Amino acid sequence: MKISYRTTITLILLTYGLIFIGLFYANKEFKSDLNVYNVSQQHYESKWQERQEMLNRYLNSFAPVLKALENNHDFSRFVSQNDNLDEMTNLFKTIKDAFSCVLKARYVDASGQEVIHIEGAANDDELISQIPTRELLPKEMSNIADTPYFQQFKALPPKQISISDFEITELHTNNSASTHRVLLHFGMPVYQKGEFKGVVILSVCLKNFFTLFNNTTLYNLYLLDKNNNSIMQTSLNEGDLNPIIPVSQHFTTDELQNILHNDRYFGGHFYSASYQHPNSPYEYKIILDAKYQTMAEEGSFTTNIMLGIMLLTLMLTLPLALRLAKEPERLLFELDEKAHTDELTQLPNRNTLIEHLVANPKQNILIISIDGFYEVTNLYGYKVGDELLKKFAELLTNLNMQNEIKPFHLKSHYYALAFECKHPHLIEEKMMLLHTTIENSSVILSNGLELNISATLGIGSLTDEVRSPTETLLEAEMALEQARKLRYPYLILSNEKAAIQREYQTKIAMISLVRESVIQRKVIAHYQPIYNNQTGAIEKYEALMRLDCPGHGLCYPNDFMEIAKTTKHYPKMTQQMIKQVTQKLASLPNHIKISINFSLLDISHTEVVNTLISEVTRHKVAQQLIVELVETEDYSNFEEILSLAKLLQDIGCEMAIDDFGSGYANFQNIIKLRPYLSYLKIDGSIIRYLEQDETHQQMVKSIISFAESTQLKTIAEFVHDKATFKRVIDMGIDFSQGYFISQPNPDTLSAEEILKLPLS
Numbered sequence: 001m002k003i004s005y006r007t008t009i010t011l012i013l014l015t016y017g018l019i020f021i022g023l024f025y026a027n028k029e030f031k032s033d034l035n036v037y038n039v040s041q042q043h044y045e046s047k048w049q050e051r052q053e054m055l056n057r058y059l060n061s062f063a064p065v066l067k068a069l070e071n072n073h074d075f076s077r078f079v080s081q082n083d084n085l086d087e088m089t090n091l092f093k094t095i096k097d098a099f100s101c102v103l104k105a106r107y108v109d110a111s112g113q114e115v116i117h118i119e120g121a122a123n124d125d126e127l128i129s130q131i132p133t134r135e136l137l138p139k140e141m142s143n144i145a146d147t148p149y150f151q152q153f154k155a156l157p158p159k160q161i162s163i164s165d166f167e168i169t170e171l172h173t174n175n176s177a178s179t180h181r182v183l184l185h186f187g188m189p190v191y192q193k194g195e196f197k198g199v200v201i202l203s204v205c206l207k208n209f210f211t212l213f214n215n216t217t218l219y220n221l222y223l224l225d226k227n228n229n230s231i232m233q234t235s236l237n238e239g240d241l242n243p244i245i246p247v248s249q250h251f252t253t254d255e256l257q258n259i260l261h262n263d264r265y266f267g268g269h270f271y272s273a274s275y276q277h278p279n280s281p282y283e284y285k286i287i288l289d290a291k292y293q294t295m296a297e298e299g300s301f302t303t304n305i306m307l308g309i310m311l312l313t314l315m316l317t318l319p320l321a322l323r324l325a326k327e328p329e330r331l332l333f334e335l336d337e338k339a340h341t342d343e344l345t346q347l348p349n350r351n352t353l354i355e356h357l358v359a360n361p362k363q364n365i366l367i368i369s370i371d372g373f374y375e376v377t378n379l380y381g382y383k384v385g386d387e388l389l390k391k392f393a394e395l396l397t398n399l400n401m402q403n404e405i406k407p408f409h410l411k412s413h414y415y416a417l418a419f420e421c422k423h424p425h426l427i428e429e430k431m432m433l434l435h436t437t438i439e440n441s442s443v444i445l446s447n448g449l450e451l452n453i454s455a456t457l458g459i460g461s462l463t464d465e466v467r468s469p470t471e472t473l474l475e476a477e478m479a480l481e482q483a484r485k486l487r488y489p490y491l492i493l494s495n496e497k498a499a500i501q502r503e504y505q506t507k508i509a510m511i512s513l514v515r516e517s518v519i520q521r522k523v524i525a526h527y528q529p530i531y532n533n534q535t536g537a538i539e540k541y542e543a544l545m546r547l548d549c550p551g552h553g554l555c556y557p558n559d560f561m562e563i564a565k566t567t568k569h570y571p572k573m574t575q576q577m578i579k580q581v582t583q584k585l586a587s588l589p590n591h592i593k594i595s596i597n598f599s600l601l602d603i604s605h606t607e608v609v610n611t612l613i614s615e616v617t618r619h620k621v622a623q624q625l626i627v628e629l630v631e632t633e634d635y636s637n638f639e640e641i642l643s644l645a646k647l648l649q650d651i652g653c654e655m656a657i658d659d660f661g662s663g664y665a666n667f668q669n670i671i672k673l674r675p676y677l678s679y680l681k682i683d684g685s686i687i688r689y690l691e692q693d694e695t696h697q698q699m700v701k702s703i704i705s706f707a708e709s710t711q712l713k714t715i716a717e718f719v720h721d722k723a724t725f726k727r728v729i730d731m732g733i734d735f736s737q738g739y740f741i742s743q744p745n746p747d748t749l750s751a752e753e754i755l756k757l758p759l760s
Helices: 004-028 036-042 044-060 063-070 073-081 085-098 123-132 147-156 207-213 253-261 292-296 305-341 351-359 373-380 382-399 423-438 469-486 491-518 557-564 570-586 600-604 606-619 638-651 667-676 693-709 720-731 751-755
Strands: 100-109 114-119 167-172 178-193 194-204 219-224 230-233 264-265 269-274 283-292 364-370 404-409 414-419 442-444 448-450 455-459 490-492 522-533 538-549 554-555 593-597 625-630 654-660 679-682 713-716
Touching: 036 373, 044 207, 044 269, 044 283, 063 085, 063 194, 073 085, 073 178, 085 100, 085 114, 085 351, 085 491, 100 178, 114 167, 167 194, 178 207, 194 600, 253 269, 253 283, 305 351, 305 414, 305 600, 351 404, 351 414, 351 469, 351 554, 364 382, 364 423, 364 469, 373 382, 382 414, 382 442, 404 593, 404 667, 414 667, 423 455, 423 693, 448 654, 469 490, 469 491, 491 538, 491 557, 491 570, 522 570, 538 557, 538 570, 570 593, 570 600, 570 625, 593 654, 600 606, 600 638, 606 638, 638 667, 654 667, 679 693, 693 713
Parallel strands: 455 490, 538 593, 593 625, 625 654, 654 679, 679 713
Antiparallel strands: 100 114, 100 194, 167 178, 178 194, 219 230, 219 283, 264 269, 269 283, 364 414, 364 455, 404 414, 442 448, 522 538, 538 554
16 A cells, blocks of 8 residues: 555654654763764774775776777777778777766877877766767877876786876866866776787776765765875765865864874774775775764753754754655666666667676677668658657567567667577578568557658677677677668678678778878879761870879779768869869860869869869860769759859860760750750760670660750760771761770870871
8 A cells, every 4th residue: 555645754753753752761862872973983994895895896897898999809900000090989989988987088009199089078968968079180189108197007017907096187168167077097008919009098087986985974085195185075066176175174183194194094083094906006095084073072962952953853844854855866866767768769778788788798789770760850850750769669669579689779760689699590580570570560650640660680790709898789780881781671790791891991991092192192194085086086085083002003993983982082082183184284285175074972062163163264274174974873963963064164164974874864864954065975884885786786876866966976985996996986976985096094195196096
């Protein structure tokens, strides 16, 4: 039977009244065995031991992360070869985000120079919203060789973890208020083949820990650093610290001397003892100071007056006290819920998943991504998107039969299922069943809208090996990314891991080559002649991009272009090509023209378009430049293309459609662009088999007929042999381009070289 709130208050008041009346008649003064102050004195040693064990547990909690990082193969490869910086940066970001108390996660080389520096706010929701986790740019990184903690970590032997001295830092928020925080640096040296390579450092904010550490009823706590200043005390507000708090404010000179010169000292109202963690060279003092000394000393007040006042106070304030007594527990519960539960879906979040994997290292992770989620939010709005996320969470929860799996909500439209793979040979069958179940599900939203759900699944390697939480998550994310790339409904990493890792290695290596080529200005243009089938002259060239890759020789577009377009370096590559081509045109006769390829990425990049206009204008070569639009790309943003076409016409440049007949551009789009076009370049996949395939011949005839009707010149690409060359001329194509004419060269052809071409 549930007792009402009013009955509870009545019982508590009656109970306390009887206790105080009994005390009043039993003893008019406090007895020693009932004195809270004396009780505090009797338990000094055990309470000090509790605080020591609590401090040890907290400081030891960061060692597994550093050890896991030391054993990470990718990290070892990064230290030795420095060729997977982006991957390691993401790994350090994961470590930083996994621990709300971590302020910075860094890797520092042997010289003290920061190589990876991830930072953000810690413990404080307001600061986290103001200071998001970010990667410091190289120019923002520092050399910390002179800091005491780096010198301390540098001197460690291999596999040894050490803890720095306390460091007090000052943070400024948007309202200009400053807050001091106490930090500890956890460091582990990195050795390879006996050679010191650097240090991994986690900088931890102690604010929340100090709040828990100070949570004691009977004592005021003080923690003295090596300079005998109190860096922590119970009376401070939520762990906020002044830079230096002299301990002399709380103890007499004699008491202070005894504290400082004795490993353990009992001073009546306080107890002090030395503390040193096994991984720290520094020794500190932990002091327990009984809170109720004054009350014991003032025990001479008459029992009647004291109890009378207490009874009156109790009667007036107990209802409020009861309510307030519940507040801390409620607030702590709410904070813990927010830290471990997604507010929208009420599923456990990524923090909970990390903790779950730490406690269950043999479990596997399956990550699920809702397909087309952003399209739903763009079409129907965020409210519908949020409702879809909640409905999908309910679907996963209902799928959790027999408690074999545990669902989590990672972020946005990404979910995870944690489970232990007891029967690896059945996992593909279960994934197929899970995917089919999701695909056959639909959700009905509050507005009556029914949405069919589609999802992609990825799971890491199926193994009994104990892995770090980050390794388990990264493998599942890698599997999901590959499944989406290959358009698979699901993918198990163990089936594809070696190939995926090789692909990632190749991609990372090529990104590095692209970056170095751009920085060193090794993007170069090669020029392939275009033959006029009517006049027999070389009047045009196509500028083709090459990379002079440091240490690898010449790289061709098939090697780098697809990867380059995913990086921030691609616009700079096009800009370097523009500058080379316009400079080359300025040195050529006015009747010679050169075409340059422009992708949709180039068109949508304002700086690239501005470079094109400025360079053409500066060199006065507008009449000699042809801009080729790649027809194999999606023309969905046709307005941007039309805008560029008008701009090119205004300045006097010609325009061509490249690879015509192979891609997305249809005749209707070409007709819209017709006022701005001069050429159609027939795709090489059609010309290549022109001599042998009648179907290809019919396609070319249709293109020629369309070009003639719209007064456009035609250029045949991939003219690779004499038979194709003659067929192209016989069919009436205006120009020929291909290896039969000439391969691309670093420079345009001289008159002597043109005479040697095999065109007769």
